[in-house]
Amino acid sequence: MTAPTTRLPALARVYRVRAGVELKEFFRQRESVVFTLMFPVILLVVFGAVLDYDIGGGVSFTQYFMAGVIAAGILGASLQNMAIGIATERSDGTLKHLSGTPMPKSAYFIGKIVQVFAVTVATIVILLLVGVVLYGIDLPSGTQWLTFLWVALLGSAACTLLGIAVSSLAKNGRSASATVTPFALVLQFISGVFFRFDQIPTWMQTIASVFPLKWMAQGLRSVFLPEQLALSEPAGSWELGRVALVLLAWVVIGLGLCVMTFRWRDKADG
Amino acid sequence: MSTTPAPVAEQPTTPLDPDAAISVRGLVKRYGDRNAVDGLDLDIRRGEIFALLGPNGAGKTTTVEVLEGYRSRDGGDVAVLGVDPASGGRRWRADIGIVLQSGAGDSQLTCLELLTAQAAYYPDPRDPAEVLELVGLTEKARARGRSLSGGQRRRLDVALGIVGKPALLFLDEPTTGFDPEARRQFWSLIRSLRELGTTMLLTTHYLDEAEELADRVGVITAGRLVEVAVPAELGGRGQAPAVVSWTEDGARRTEATPTPTAFVAGLAARFPGEVPDLAVARPTLEDVYLQMIGQSA
CATH class of the missing domain: 3.40.50.300 (P-loop containing nucleotide triphosphate hydrolases)
Structure with a gap:
């Protein structure tokens, strides 16, 4: 037996390789690009053209919808993308294969985080561009950008972790898609994405308040809407402190669920 | 096949072979109350x-997946390249x-x-x-x-x-x-x-x-x-009698013999030219395998 003289590759190098793999896997797959990245853009184009009414104070619904559709875009890039993507990789043997190599386990998750980050940034940039060019959306200014940044970061962290956790419940990618996609759609209807949140029945508001999407949309409304519209929120304010708290709580819950449920192999595989 | 169920705490008979690529003693893997692997010993040389x-269902894949470090085991000693796969x-x-x-x-x-x-x-x-x-x-x-x-x-x-x-x-x-x-x-x-x-x-x-x-x-x-x-x-299989077959008087004849060369020489003497449809066969790997796993070929 020869003594091992060569060293294992450095973590940073493996992380870089995994990031490259995850970016190629996402951006080369037409379905994922269309459904995750372009779907919110299509929604913005259609809703902006159809529902361009004044919601008071000379603010158009499209300005209101901008906040919601960005929140929905983050949800798609993180929760939906992770739940479906990882469930697929678990059922087709990709995860089992990787866990049989000396790849450090952390590298898999680093790759996924880089993928979510890239898709989220791409979605937001395209949405802002389309909003400004087609519908004359007012961009945030000053400290609003800071709020934008932390809401997007916290929301996407919470939803990524939830997506990873949810992937373990599904049998395969298709069944993950069949449960997560309708769930996300319903959540979008009751969380103030497609309709003004203050016009949704109270009991639906209550349900929506359990999940992160409502809080992401609300935090982003504080970024895109003038201060006086905070009064028409059900709470009478943007509640930014509570937004941060709820999203942070979901980060903790999501992390706990991931640690408890993550499996490198398929359930059907014993 | 009748096998007496091995007690789980069965002591390994010989120690693991440190020079082997794979060495297994008394491997046990249970699923529920069934022993999928039931006291398996194995040495594979480098x-x-x-x-x-x-x-x-014989326990092939389960055994291999224990060796690969994918599955835990319920008993026995395993070394793969000198390392216990459970802690590899x-x-x-x-x-x-x-x-x-x-x-x-x-x-x-x-x-x-x-x-x-x-x-x-x-x-x-x-x-x-x-x-x-x-x-x-x-x-x-x-x-x-x-x-x-x-x-x-x-x-x-x-x-x-x-x-x-x-x-x-x-x-x-x-x-x-x-x-x-x-x-x-x-x-x-x-x-x-x-x-x-x-x-x-x-x-x-x-x-x-x-x-x-x-x-x-x-x-x-x-x-x-x-x-x-x-x-x-x-x-x-190496010692199994060979089966010599030929056609004589319009009928297919077979003879199992430990000395096929001598037997064929005898046949050749009896026939004027070629022995009709002469064939000498040893049991194939498939024949002995099917016999071993208890299905008749």
Whole structure:
């Protein structure tokens, strides 16, 4: 037996390789690009053209919808993308294969985080561009950008972790898609994405308040809407402190669920 | 087959062989109250190709997955390259290659990209382009993983398994779904890997494959290894009487004899010219295998 003289590759190098793999896997797959990245853009184009009414104070619904559709875009890039993507990789043997190599386990998750980050940034940039060019959306200014940044970061962290956790419940990618996609759609209807949140029945508001999407949309409304519209929120304010708290709580819950449920192999595989 | 259930706390009879690539003593794996692996002993030498044969449900895949570190065990001692797979870290994983029955999954990456990424996990990998050459996928270097045919996919799986330059390679039913020509190509690939000094543990349903490739074969039934031998000797095949058959007076005649040469010489003396329809057969690996696993051929 020869003594091992060569060293294992450095973590940073493996992380870089995994990031490259995850970016190629996402951006080369037409379905994922269309459904995750372009779907919110299509929604913005259609809703902006159809529902361009004044919601008071000379603010158009499209300005209101901008906040919601960005929140929905983050949800798609993180929760939906992770739940479906990882469930697929678990059922087709990709995860089992990787866990049989000396790849450090952390590298898999680093790759996924880089993928979510890239898709989220791409979605937001395209949405802002389309909003400004087609519908004359007012961009945030000053400290609003800071709020934008932390809401997007916290929301996407919470939803990524939830997506990873949810992937373990599904049998395969298709069944993950069949449960997560309708769930996300319903959540979008009751969380103030497609309709003004203050016009949704109270009991639906209550349900929506359990999940992160409502809080992401609300935090982003504080970024895109003038201060006086905070009064028409059900709470009478943007509640930014509570937004941060709820999203942070979901980060903790999501992390706990991931640690408890993550499996490198398929359930059907014993 | 009747086997007396082994007590789980059965003491290993001999210690693990420290020089073996794989050494197993008294391996037990339980599913519910059933012992899927029931006191299995096994030694695989360095540099050898060992084929594990056995019917579905005999404990083949379970055994291999314990050795690969995918499954925990309920009893026994196991050393794979001198390390207990249950505690094998990245260093240990760097020395083994695994070709799973299920393959390595779908991908949007090209063959070359997949191999290059896989190589980056190992301390001393092979050149990805050379590995593609070795498995005969050079012209598919820029084809995406998911666009390959079944046989090409399997060769890509093997390429992924060997790019890390493993000392020990696990091959779980590597040629299922291959056409005869692809299997012959695959066999020559395995032989060239042997020349590079790779130890291989192969599971297969094809007995001709085991006979063609393996230095030794082991037959596993009901969670135990019932025999280990070189393919030509399995089940007493080497000493089994040969069966001589010919046609005489319009009827097919057969004779089992331990001395077929003398018998045929006798036949030749009785017939003026050629002995009609003369054939001399030894039991095939398949014949003895089917006998061993308790199904009559």
